[in-house]
Amino acid sequence: SLVEQFYDLKQINDEFRAYDFKKNLEAKEELIHQAEVLTENADVIHSFRVLQELHHQWRELGPVARELREEVWARFKAASTAINKKYQEHFEKQKMREQENLAAKTLLCEEMEAIDTSGLNSLAKWDEQTKAVLEIQAKWKTIGYARRSDNEKIYERFRAACDDYFNKKTAFFKGKREELTDNYKKKLAMVEEAESLQESSDWKETSTRLAELQKKWKTIGAVPHRYSDEIWKRFTTACDAFFKRKKDEQGDMRSEERENLKSKKAIIAELETLDSEEASEGIIDRLNALAGRWNSIGFVPFREKDTINKAYRKLIDGLYDKLNIERSNRRLEGYNASLEQLEGGGKGQLYDERDRMTRILDRMRNELQTYTNNLGFLNISSKSGNSLMREMERKKEKLEEDIRLMIEKIKLIDKKVEELNSKE
Incomplete structure (x- = not known):
C-alpha cells in the first residue's frame, strides 16, 4: 500500500540522513582537530590564513545531528577564537615595535x-x-x-x-687644503725674498728685514707635508748664509772671546783626562764642576763655536750628559707607546700627529733662529750683555737638544706609517 511505501521511503531517508550526519561530524571533527593544532603553531600569520580556509570548508559541510550541533560548533569556535586572539596580539605587538x-x-x-x-x-x-x-x-x-x-x-x-x-x-678638508696651499705661497715668497738678501752687504737693514721675516714665518700655519722640510731648509739656509757672512765680515773676535776659547779648551783637556780615568766615587761632582765652569764661560769666536761645542759634547756624552741621553731614550720609548695607541686609528691619526709634531718643530726652529740672530745683536762688551748672552746660549743649547728629540719622534711616526703601508 501507499502507506507502507511511505514508511519504507521514510526509513531509507532517515538512514541516509543519519549517514550524512555521521560523515559531516567526522569531517567537522577533523576541521576542529586541525584548528586546535593551529592554536599551538608559532607562526600566527600562517595559522590565521589556514583558519580562513578551514572556515570555508566548514561552511561547505552539511549539518550534524541536532543534539551535537552546539557542542561541535562551540569547539570549532573556541579554537578559532584562540587563533584570532593570537593574530590580533601579533599585530598589536608589531604596532608597538614599530612605534618603538x-x-x-x-x-x-x-x-x-x-x-x-x-x-x-x-x-x-x-x-x-x-x-x-x-x-x-x-x-x-x-x-x-x-x-x-x-x-x-x-x-x-x-x-x-x-x-x-x-x-x-x-668643505672643511677642501678649505684646509686651500689654507695649506695659501700658507705655502706665502712662505715661498718669504723664502725667495730671504734668498735675494743673503748676498746683501747692508748689514743693519738686511738684518732687520730678515728678523721681520723670521717673526712673520712663525705666524703662518703649516704647509702641505711634501713641501714642509724643503721650504724650511731653503729659508734657514738663506738666513744662515747672510748672518754667517755678516759675522765673517766683522773681523776678528774680541780678546775676551779668544780667552773664552782658551778656557774651554782647557776644560776639554780636563774632560779628556777624566774620560781616560776609571769611574770613581765623586766623578759626578767633578763633572758638575766642569760643566758649571763651561756654562759660566762666555762666547768664543764664531768660527770656532761649532768645533769647540762638538768636541765638548762628544766628551760629555760619555760622561755627564749620559744621564740626559738615557732620559731622552725613556721619553722616546714613552712616545713610541703612545704612537702604538694612535696606530689603531689608522694612518689618518698618525698623519695628524706628524703634522702636529712638524708644527712644533717649525716653531722650535724659528725660536732657535731668533736666539741665533739676537745673540749676534747683543753687545758682549758689557757685563749685563755677557750675562744675558750666557742665558740665551743655555736656552739655545736646550732648544737644539729638544729639536733633535723632536726629529727622532717624527722618524718614529714615519716608521709606523711605513709599517702600516707594508701591511696593506
Whole structure:
C-alpha cells in the first residue's frame, strides 16, 4: 500500500540522513582537530590564513545531528577564537615595535642634528667625530622598520642629517687644503725674498728685514707635508748664509772671546783626562764642576763655536750628559707607546700627529733662529750683555737638544706609517 511505501521511503531517508550526519561530524571533527593544532603553531600569520580556509570548508559541510550541533560548533569556535586572539596580539605587538623603532630612529636623527661642527677645527677632531657618526649609522641599521607611512619620512630625515655632516666635513678638508696651499705661497715668497738678501752687504737693514721675516714665518700655519722640510731648509739656509757672512765680515773676535776659547779648551783637556780615568766615587761632582765652569764661560769666536761645542759634547756624552741621553731614550720609548695607541686609528691619526709634531718643530726652529740672530745683536762688551748672552746660549743649547728629540719622534711616526703601508 501507499502507506507502507511511505514508511519504507521514510526509513531509507532517515538512514541516509543519519549517514550524512555521521560523515559531516567526522569531517567537522577533523576541521576542529586541525584548528586546535593551529592554536599551538608559532607562526600566527600562517595559522590565521589556514583558519580562513578551514572556515570555508566548514561552511561547505552539511549539518550534524541536532543534539551535537552546539557542542561541535562551540569547539570549532573556541579554537578559532584562540587563533584570532593570537593574530590580533601579533599585530598589536608589531604596532608597538614599530612605534618603538620610530622613537629610537627619531632619537638618532636628533643626535645627528645636534652635532656642532663649529668646534671641529682640526683633522684629528673631525676623525674623532666621524667615528661617532659611523657608530650612529651602524646603530640605525640594527633598528627595525617603523610603520610604513613613517618609515620613509624618518629615513629621509636621518639621511639629510648625515649628508649635512659629511658635506661640512668635505668643505672643511677642501678649505684646509686651500689654507695649506695659501700658507705655502706665502712662505715661498718669504723664502725667495730671504734668498735675494743673503748676498746683501747692508748689514743693519738686511738684518732687520730678515728678523721681520723670521717673526712673520712663525705666524703662518703649516704647509702641505711634501713641501714642509724643503721650504724650511731653503729659508734657514738663506738666513744662515747672510748672518754667517755678516759675522765673517766683522773681523776678528774680541780678546775676551779668544780667552773664552782658551778656557774651554782647557776644560776639554780636563774632560779628556777624566774620560781616560776609571769611574770613581765623586766623578759626578767633578763633572758638575766642569760643566758649571763651561756654562759660566762666555762666547768664543764664531768660527770656532761649532768645533769647540762638538768636541765638548762628544766628551760629555760619555760622561755627564749620559744621564740626559738615557732620559731622552725613556721619553722616546714613552712616545713610541703612545704612537702604538694612535696606530689603531689608522694612518689618518698618525698623519695628524706628524703634522702636529712638524708644527712644533717649525716653531722650535724659528725660536732657535731668533736666539741665533739676537745673540749676534747683543753687545758682549758689557757685563749685563755677557750675562744675558750666557742665558740665551743655555736656552739655545736646550732648544737644539729638544729639536733633535723632536726629529727622532717624527722618524718614529714615519716608521709606523711605513709599517702600516707594508701591511696593506
